[in-house]
Amino acid sequence: AQRVTQPEKLLSVFKGAPVELKCNYSYSGSPELFWYVQYSRQRLQLLLRHISRESIKGFTADLNKGETSFHLKKPFAQEEDSAMYYCALLSSGTYKYIFGTGTRLKVLA
Amino acid sequence: DAMVIQNPRYQVTQFGKPVTLSCSQTLNHNVMYWYQQKSSQAPKLLFHYYDKDFNNEADTPDNFQSRRPNTSFCFLDIRSPGLGDAAMYLCATSKRTGGTQYFGPGTRLLVL
Numbered sequence: 216a217q218r219v220t221q222p223e224k225l226l227s228v229f230k231g232a233p234v235e236l237k238c239n240y241s242y243s244g245s246p247e248l249f250w251y252v253q254y255s256r257q258r259l260q261l262l263l264r265h266i267s268r269e270s271i272k273g274f275t276a277d278l279n280k281g282e283t284s285f286h287l288k289k290p291f292a293q294e295e296d297s298a299m300y301y302c303a304l305l306s307s308g309t310y311k312y313i314f315g316t317g318t319r320l321k322v323l324a
Numbered sequence: 325d326a327m328v329i330q331n332p333r334y335q336v337t338q339f340g341k342p343v344t345l346s347c348s349q350t351l352n353h354n355v356m357y358w359y360q361q362k363s364s365q366a367p368k369l370l371f372h373y374y375d376k377d378f379n380n381e382a383d384t385p386d387n388f389q390s391r392r393p394n395t396s397f398c399f400l401d402i403r404s405p406g407l408g409d410a411a412m413y414l415c416a417t418s419k420r421t422g423g424t425q426y427f428g429p430g431t432r433l434l435v436l
Contacts, residue, residue: 224364247422258328259367259414259427301366310421311381314366 217242219304221315228292229323236287236318238276238302247305248285250276251314254298262287262300272296292322327351330415330428337405338436345400345431347415355421356398358390359414361430367414373398374421402433410435 218241228234240246250262263271265278265285276287285302302315328349337343347356355374359367371380373392387409389401402409412432416425 219366251425258429259416261424264424305422307422311369311372312425314368316364316366 217304217306217313219302219313219315221300221302221318223318224316225319225321227321227323230294231291234287234289234292234296234320234322236300236302236320238285238287238315240283240285240302240304242283242304242306244307246278247307248276248278249303249305249312250274250285250287251301251303252298253301259301292320294322294324296320297322328415328417328426328428330413330431332431333429334432334434336434336436337402339407340404343402343405343433345402345413345415345433347398347400347428348396349417349426350396351417351419351426352395353417353419353426354395355418355423356392357414357416357418357425358388358398358400359416360409361412361414362410370400372421405433405435407435409433 220239248265251259252262253259274289276285278285299317299319301317304313331346357372358370361367370384371390387403392398412430414430415428418425
């Protein structure tokens with residue numbers, strides 16, 4: 216079954232500390248993975264996608280097929296990073312997005 | 325700014341009373357999606373349109389219907405809302421299937 220798991224509902228870190236938001240997936244084919252973010256009172260929006268291999272707002276995510284993971288990382292957290300983060304998988308067969316349950320990141324001053 | 329708009333932002337309805345949620349977009353995207361998101365859960369795809377082609381998810385209840393009269397607008401109709409249908413309903417668009425999704429702000433539905 217296709218599934219995205221985000222094991223942490225809430226992650227609190229201090230400003231300047233490293234951040235890692237975990238995402239594991241279950242998918243039989245070649246996955247396309249994304250991170251979406253929702254800041255307070257804003258809409259859900261794309262943060263980054265694995266095929267772009269880019270860094271957005273200091274965040275990076277590497278697809279590890281061996282561990283079926285796509286963890287989101289940032290070396291130094293900032294208060295403005297506080298938000299809800301969703302990992303999502305795009306099914307290549309149906310072109311349907313499957314979202315994880317999300318992790319709320321709180322960056323403390 | 326090109327965007328995805330959902331109205332209303334909050335909707336209160338009574339048990340069994342039909343309700344319609346609306347979504348419009350100025351992005352001229354081909355694909356429009358409706359998601360249901362309950363508290364602490366992942367957004368769950370209900371159905372999507374590619375142009376006028378309707379694609380229903382297998383586990384979407386018959387109580388949920390959708391209409392897309394033109395490229396810009398898409399509606400979610402809940403024929404007989406139950407208490408379990410209280411949720412946030414998200415509309416999203418993408419230029420193509422599998423493309424980056426652009427979300428609206430959502431409509432929070434409360435069923436009394």
